[in-house]
Amino acid sequence: MTVTVSVVGASGYTGGEMLRLLCNHPGVAIGQTMSRTYAGQPIRRVHPHLRGSDLPAFVEPEALTNADLLVLAQPHGVAQREIERYAQLAPRIIDLSADFRLRSPEDYERWYGEAHAAPDWLPRFVYGLPETQRAAIRETGHVSGVGCNATATILALLPLMQHDLLVPERPIVAEIKTGSSEGGAKANAGSHHPARSGAVRSYAPVGHRHTAEVQQALGIADVHLSLTAIEMVRGALATAHAFARPGTTEKDLWQAYRASYKEEPFVRIVRTKRGNYRRPEPKILAGSNFADVSFDLDAESGRVVAVCAIDNLMKGAAGSAVQCLNLMCGFKETTALEFGGLHPI
Amino acid sequence: MTVTVSVVGASGYTGGEMLRLLCNHPGVAIGQTMSRTYAGQPIRRVHPHLRGSDLPAFVEPEALTNADLLVLAQPHGVAQREIERYAQLAPRIIDLSADFRLRSPEDYERWYGEAHAAPDWLPRFVYGLPETQRAAIRETGHVSGVGCNATATILALLPLMQHDLLVPERPIVAEIKTGSSEGGAKANAGSHHPARSGAVRSYAPVGHRHTAEVQQALGIADVHLSLTAIEMVRGALATAHAFARPGTTEKDLWQAYRASYKEEPFVRIVRTKRGNYRRPEPKILAGSNFADVSFDLDAESGRVVAVCAIDNLMKGAAGSAVQCLNLMCGFKETTALEFGGLHPI
Amino acid sequence: MTVTVSVVGASGYTGGEMLRLLCNHPGVAIGQTMSRTYAGQPIRRVHPHLRGSDLPAFVEPEALTNADLLVLAQPHGVAQREIERYAQLAPRIIDLSADFRLRSPEDYERWYGEAHAAPDWLPRFVYGLPETQRAAIRETGHVSGVGCNATATILALLPLMQHDLLVPERPIVAEIKTGSSEGGAKANAGSHHPARSGAVRSYAPVGHRHTAEVQQALGIADVHLSLTAIEMVRGALATAHAFARPGTTEKDLWQAYRASYKEEPFVRIVRTKRGNYRRPEPKILAGSNFADVSFDLDAESGRVVAVCAIDNLMKGAAGSAVQCLNLMCGFKETTALEFGGLHPI
């Protein structure tokens, strides 16, 4: 069985990752690659890592034809306005934008500052994080993408929530360190190399939209995100601070994390006593779909510092999307996601 | 008046910064520079930025003679064992190590894991942060250094504490992003460039010793530090999360920060609506003694995200030490600390 | 058919790359992994990217048993002293060190400063660069590795030599920019992050040993290498300056490069008029076996600037070695080398 997949918004970074992964997917044939800006130009014009592939040139939006599955990788706000048309073109849709991640139109309006253009579609999409929605993803035709910062934060904290280990009255604070690729492929004053290089930029200390995804996924409100841009292109590390119930031990934490993730193909507990990589680090995950998680406990105060490292363009975007595609289409969940990262790098 | 200053442990990074600053201090004459490892070798052997200076070669510890002021920049643990001897050599001592930062021998033992070798000296030292101890520093002959991470955290939070803006029952969490120079001048497996480059390394998620300095300086216990090493050589950014009393407004925060820092020569409130540097960033502070601070308020939850950027070797070590030296010796507080940093860098 | 391969010196960077590639090679079974330093410890202790693999733990040198093929990835000088023993263990050997790259014992002694310990073995090894030695590699049981800087320089210049486009009386100068992984996995003072980070270090302006490989491969003496270490972990870019015969045109150069490389599976001519990646760049090759080459002509002076970008650990070491393994064992040449690199990175 071959599934024909077209990628809409294929010239951006997540579009490029989708193409890289799908090119090597034995069950997928790339249908069309759409980019308004680069229509008519070859893929290699913007994706130097796809030199030598036999992918078709970019087409105009209007040239899109039917496919088995559409991947939407457009700027936020486009998919919700075009969803009816896209739904006509393909029975299955994975939308990497933020348009269909929240279930409630009210939440959407609160965090995105405007009413959703297609609120009826919100309940028809499943949040595309297999670690929390695997069963639903298998059954649906419509899956949203995930926020990269939300993904890292959710996976850091999920075992603590699932095993009810936290004191409910104390807040959870998550600091996420992000790379420059999160800002997309388009240059701006803030991405100018002399300005962005070496930055430790508190660019979203409060109010980051991915907070809404974390609250929705974990079912709690008292969780707070801050984003700091650092010198890195790919990758994200979430450092989440939570407070465990009195008496919680390190062994309890081990059990919780193992129980939550023992069946997960892409979540690894990384926690060793020796070597340079004792805790999760994003750099060795570049190109891979792994989420590496860990935890540390301050026994006296009960503070748990849970961390999760991902490649923001992979587990935080295209990798999770392919994982969802595999689930939706009946492929083995790890298909085309075997690359394990590089070291040293 | 010229003060003769000798630097003990002059081959390390903070020693090198002390020499760089004191070379250009109009009221200081460098006496001796001591380094056991490099005794007999010229300064430029390890400090390439001091090429062309006429500093004396390193001497053995045993060769130390009298001076007006001793700067101790040795590894932690040495000064407390040698303090009696050093006190014989000079009436004034500034110790950059962690040996005399805490006032209580119990605290020292708890955080450093062993009994202090000279507990009687602890009350005789003043914590060398002028922003909290200026008057005492002026009057004393013995000043400790400051932990770089503690400095950044304290200065981020100080106005909130001084103006009693926080809800006492909610914890304060501070995430500090650090550079590789914090680890000192000696190579180890973790500092190997292929391993350290691009790292986002949660190397002290709990239990960092600078926590004790923050608790002591702010007078609170419910404050928690985490350290993450990132791609950077110099610099530290503390991102502190605290919860304000209901009804606190952004204006209240402005007033508090302005009131706390309006007379401070080296603390700047950096908070603008435009440009690439809207919040404090350490990279443009390299070589300078400024601490840039800011705050953001999530009005709904009351979370305040207070940040402080410093050069860890300057405001977090040698710069604050020179500031103390100026206070102790009656020089203008900003002498030899005029360099304002570079941009772009 | 499955070939059993043991990796000797498996804890270093090239050893780790060999394991990464061979783990995913459908025709290879990993026999043993030898490391004197880490004997008894699991692979993941030093190779975080191999977490989750089922590779056997490191063994002592003395524990080595028979295999179909031995990959030697030890420090220079070891293989030549142990070659008789290794030859007893396996009919096929690929040695990644510099021990068997030169054909002449005199050249070896000149460049390495001591007599070769097994000069009789020099003519029995084939230089492991398929682009110049493919036929011989297919027929031999003993293949040397390649110097990464030599590989980049040779591939930049090869078409100019093969098509006799250069003025013989003018020198060829090659400047190679290198990353820190070239120095191996062991920390030293020069690899300390604060010292190595941001370096532009002319560490081998003259006299680099890879010069001998270039001279041997190209059959010329008037070629000169300089090495400059830059801020990079993986990758090398050779920039070779040569002077073309009067009247040489850009079209002539195109024809030469195309003719030399049109059948090569891992050499690409990268030369475009638009986009950010108009000429070869190493960063987008991290993890891939591609060598990207290009050329520019200064029509007035005849100077040709030929460049070649590689991943030093792949095409400059383990990747070429696997390519040789495939040729030696009758596998498709590109097996296990399909990864094409990442963008952005």
Place this chain on the structure above:
Amino acid sequence: MTVTVSVVGASGYTGGEMLRLLCNHPGVAIGQTMSRTYAGQPIRRVHPHLRGSDLPAFVEPEALTNADLLVLAQPHGVAQREIERYAQLAPRIIDLSADFRLRSPEDYERWYGEAHAAPDWLPRFVYGLPETQRAAIRETGHVSGVGCNATATILALLPLMQHDLLVPERPIVAEIKTGSSEGGAKANAGSHHPARSGAVRSYAPVGHRHTAEVQQALGIADVHLSLTAIEMVRGALATAHAFARPGTTEKDLWQAYRASYKEEPFVRIVRTKRGNYRRPEPKILAGSNFADVSFDLDAESGRVVAVCAIDNLMKGAAGSAVQCLNLMCGFKETTALEFGGLHPI
């Protein structure tokens, strides 16, 4: 005596460096700061390192009034069209652009692709490199800036030319490694951090305009430049390859470099046998006006590898300009240029 200096084009990187230096110049008062783009806005809007200075806000071009000296830091092509007006405003002009660096209108047209707009002014400007033009700079009112890459190349090679040590029939090839600040303060697709970060970009393998300055300054034609952009914000390292006359010894080279530079306040010969900084490196020169030079000799072939490290915005632009200003105005040549750089960084 106080000289009133206005900076025209003050919002760019070299303009910002001029302001940083002149703010601390005891003989200079800043008159106006002109920026068309930022007219009416405070300096700190674009120059975060000048926070806290009392510099006047940017003014429109039309608002420029008389001054003792004008520094022009505008994009190439502007000064030559406005030179008559500027000459009316001030008796002394230092132009940092490329407009008045070449003496011959023919050379200008050849390298810049169009006729010069004010060819009569070319002979009235002196090339602003004190190491070759000190006497003339003292006597003139009009000084050009220097190309940063040209400066590094000229200073690397000057002693070899002055002492006639080279074989004339062999070419000189210079490879210059450059940082991203060379491209100026304006963002473009190529300066986008994910694209520019980690680049080793052969962006001007042939045909770079600074070649003309090198040829003019050294009085030779057979010298060839290549530019490679690397991961760095500030700094440039020129690696120049030349061939010495048979019999030339290392001692001869020492004598030549010492003779050429022994009186130069900002050129240092950096050549040591130990330590991490045995040869010149740009990173430790950030913010300083030093040019560090060195040489290595391949005795067999006679190849000399001469290197020179500078801060491109300082010795390669604003620093040399202030040095010229000091000469022109009768200040001590090193005034306001005392900063010696940082280590580690």
